[in-house]
Amino acid sequence: MKDGPDIARIANLIGDPGRANMLAALMSGKALTAGELASEAGVRGQTASGHLTKLEEGGLIARERQGRHHYFRLADSDVAGVLEALMGLAAAKGQLRTRTGPRDPELRHARVCYNHLAGELGVTLYDGLRARGVLVGSGDDVTLSDPGREEMARLGIELSTKSRSPECKSCLDWSARRMHLAGRLGRAILDHAFSEGWAMRPEGTRIVRFTGLGEGAFRKTFQV
Amino acid sequence: MKDGPDIARIANLIGDPGRANMLAALMSGKALTAGELASEAGVRGQTASGHLTKLEEGGLIARERQGRHHYFRLADSDVAGVLEALMGLAAAKGQLRTRTGPRDPELRHARVCYNHLAGELGVTLYDGLRARGVLVGSGDDVTLSDPGREEMARLGIELSTKSRSPECKSCLDWSARRMHLAGRLGRAILDHAFSEGWAMRPEGTRIVRFTGLGEGAFRKTFQV
DNA sequence: AGCACAGTTCGGCCTGCGCCGAACCATTCA
DNA sequence: TGAATGGTTCGGCGCAGGCCGAACTGTGCT
Numbered sequence: 001m002k003d004g005p006d007i008a009r010i011a012n013l014i015g016d017p018g019r020a021n022m023l024a025a026l027m028s029g030k031a032l033t034a035g036e037l038a039s040e041a042g043v044r045g046q047t048a049s050g051h052l053t054k055l056e057e058g059g060l061i062a063r064e065r066q067g068r069h070h071y072f073r074l075a076d077s078d079v080a081g082v083l084e085a086l087m088g089l090a091a092a093k094g095q096l097r098t099r100t101g102p103r104d105p106e107l108r109h110a111r112v113c114y115n116h117l118a119g120e121l122g123v124t125l126y127d128g129l130r131a132r133g134v135l136v137g138s139g140d141d142v143t144l145s146d147p148g149r150e151e152m153a154r155l156g157i158e159l160s161t162k163s164r165s166p167e168c169k170s171c172l173d174w175s176a177r178r179m180h181l182a183g184r185l186g187r188a189i190l191d192h193a194f195s196e197g198w199a200m201r202p203e204g205t206r207i208v209r210f211t212g213l214g215e216g217a218f219r220k221t222f223q224v
Numbered sequence: 225m226k227d228g229p230d231i232a233r234i235a236n237l238i239g240d241p242g243r244a245n246m247l248a249a250l251m252s253g254k255a256l257t258a259g260e261l262a263s264e265a266g267v268r269g270q271t272a273s274g275h276l277t278k279l280e281e282g283g284l285i286a287r288e289r290q291g292r293h294h295y296f297r298l299a300d301s302d303v304a305g306v307l308e309a310l311m312g313l314a315a316a317k318g319q320l321r322t323r324t325g326p327r328d329p330e331l332r333h334a335r336v337c338y339n340h341l342a343g344e345l346g347v348t349l350y351d352g353l354r355a356r357g358v359l360v361g362s363g364d365d366v367t368l369s370d371p372g373r374e375e376m377a378r379l380g381i382e383l384s385t386k387s388r389s390p391e392c393k394s395c396l397d398w399s400a401r402r403m404h405l406a407g408r409l410g411r412a413i414l415d416h417a418f419s420e421g422w423a424m425r426p427e428g429t430r431i432v433r434f435t436g437l438g439e440g441a442f443r444k445t446f447q448v
Numbered sequence: 449a450g451c452a453c454a455g456t457t458c459g460g461c462c463t464g465c466g467c468c469g470a471a472c473c474a475t476t477c478a
Numbered sequence: 479t480g481a482a483t484g485g486t487t488c489g490g491c492g493c494a495g496g497c498c499g500a501a502c503t504g505t506g507c508t
């Protein structure tokens with residue numbers, strides 16, 4: 001009884017709708033200003049400011065001052081992981097918010113999830129890589145096979161070795177309820193797509209917009 | 225932009241101290257009655273009842289009526305996973321509650337974490353199995369090696385095949401900030417310790433109490 | 449220097465919700 | 479059938495905290 005970490009404090013921080021919206025917006029991995037986050041949350045600046053200091057004190061987000069702007073981002077990938085887990089759970093419990101705006105089709109097709117590719121294209125990639133034996137493992141526990149590792153190296157996908165995050169990780173997509181690829185490999189593949197000019201990120205959104213040629217090249221490269 | 229699952233609703237449920245205590249108590253995997261949960265949370269019966277219906281409606285716990293008792297348990301392992309993730313994050317942020325009661329030494333030594341062994345002994349087991357090559361893999365991404373699988377079979381550890389949960393999984397211990405073994409294998413090993421009579425669970429706690437002989441046998445069997 | 453704009457701080461309003469006392473069901477046992 | 483016990487429902491209290499208007503700080507632009 002009442003041992004263990006103070007889980008309630010953190011959950012309470014996430015549990016306010018305004019703050020949850022801010023955190024969800026920050027899941028894109030992009031740093032946003034206080035004003036942008038205020039409009040995300042649908043509140044005035046003062047209120048947002050209060051929320052942001054609370055989140056900062058709670059260690060969930062980090063602040064970076066740049067001139068008269070304050071940029072905020074998620075504190076670390078642990079926080080992003082918890083948020084993804086919560087999203088997965090909320091989706092599983094059928095509490096989708098289904099605010100289907102006009103932009104939704106693009107979001108569903110390909111979007112960024114923290115630092116890797118999610119959406120239909122992310123799921124397709126994941127399924128394809130498993131079908132071809134690049135990824136092996138059962139359930140949500142996958143690793144890169146030796147031939148797979150060679151293939152990635154041949155394609156010029158560089159896995160950063162600095163981060164201690166796992167090489168491969170399955171990540172449950174809340175819109176499709178399907179797995180897609182996270183971890184260092186997932187990040188490297190998305191970076192590759194950007195640096196090859198196959199896709200770009202419209203400002204302030206989580207959309208990943210592939211060009212026609214780019215999506216073709218992507219599918220051909222990863223044979224999906 | 226308010227897309228995505230309603231993460232705030234769920235986080236809000238976990239975010240109340242009383243409810244969080246109840247959920248933490250249920251992490252033992254044991255089903256508890258409303259009264260027990262009320263005392264865990266430090267509130268009266270009526271208040272607890274209100275919390276429990278909210279948690280049930282939110283899909284976080286499941287209720288089972290038996291005579292005049294109502295037994296509650298966590299709804300599924302997804303919920304347990306989210307709670308573990310939150311505990312890990314809270315521990316990482318240094319928000320330990322450090323309510324070090326007299327029972328604490330025992331809790332730290334060996335306790336149950338959802339359905340597997342945690343605490344110092346759990347960490348020792350995990351490290352030992354990795355050092356001996358029973359578990360292989362990098363970081364928190366481990367699998368059972370072929371010789372390891374043989375050894376487990378020889379010891380009479382039966383992995384249930386019904387559950388689709390991963391065979392091996394690392395689980396971050398919030399007290400020691402070290403990894404220990406979860407997944408089907410972790411569960412099977414703990415079950416084995418109980419069925420061999422090495423250890424028992426005092427009612428209503430998360431403690432795993434090994435007998436002197438039992439702990440010796442445990443350490444000898446797994447060579448740690 | 450003066451203005452515009454981003455963000456924060458302050459003070460006050462008001463709703464939400466956690467809490468409990470008391471009364472009300474349901475089950476078991478004598 | 480009545481008493482004891484475990485849970486739930488109801489009603490009312492009181493506080494925490496989210497929200498905003500207004501005033502203040504700090505930065506950049508002219």
